[in-house]
Amino acid sequence: MRLPMLVYLSREKRPGYNHQKKAGAMNVMLRVSALLSNAPFLINLDCDHYINNSQSFRATMCFMLDPHDGQNTAFVQFPQRFDDVDPTDRYANHNRVFFDGTMLSLNGLQGPSYLGPGTMFRRAALYGMGPPRWRADTIKVISKAKEFGKSTFFINSMIDGANQERSITPIFLEESVNNELSTLMTCAYEDGTPWGRDVGWVYNIATEDVVTGFRMHRQGWRSIYCSIEPSCIPWHCSDQPHRASPPSIALVR
């Protein structure tokens, strides 16, 4: 029996290079995980969030594998729910109108915005590929593959990583793979590439989540807002009373 693999990553940071905060960390994670598991779906959480309901994973897969719309779904977004809000919710910290009204209603159009934590992504959409529009076999790795950086290991993993039908066997970490993982984590890896713009999480903006989601919508992908019962609190976060305004300010920006 093989135990699940848990890997802690710390990207290289260096004076003169903008580490690009969460977006920069996620892009390193995206590349490194391509060599570790190359899973076609990824879950994104913040360090101040946790998963409250283990059924959430199954719920997302139902949307991703849905025979009608699944192939065109780039991400499934859960609401954020908060611990320690006073029972009368005087300051509207649950943000019910935003989550249970606006985001849910967007399911009737192209789907909700990407909201940061509590999101299941399709790997191919994060690579900047367009939606297959009913024909999965037409997912193409962009011909100019070198634009993804100079890692042949990574580029070779891309087509396989877009194939949701395959099973995943974790790789054996031999030395050549280890060296490549280090290369993918260096801050110079993205120099002269579209990472942070057309590929991966978007840089140079306070709300990388919203613009990354908009880029996918612009390409024609859809998204799904998913709030499951009975507990209906799949993702939980505890610091809301102290942070009600910064995300709102950032969104306005």
Ligand SMILES: O=c1ccn([C@@H]2O[C@H](COP(=O)(O)OP(=O)(O)O[C@H]3O[C@H](CO)[C@@H](O)[C@H](O)[C@H]3O)[C@@H](O)[C@H]2O)c(=O)[nH]1
């Ligand atoms: O230099 C940094 C800064 C942040 N993070 C990560 O980014 C997350 C979000 O940062 P946080 O300080 O918690 O910001 P919030 O304002 O609480 O985050 C909301 O707004 C952000 C910008 O829209 C989104 O990235 C978040 O997912 C969303 O929860 C953190 O949990 C970290 O995991 C880094 O990895 N490196």
Ligand SMILES: [Mn+2]
């Ligand atoms: Mn936070």
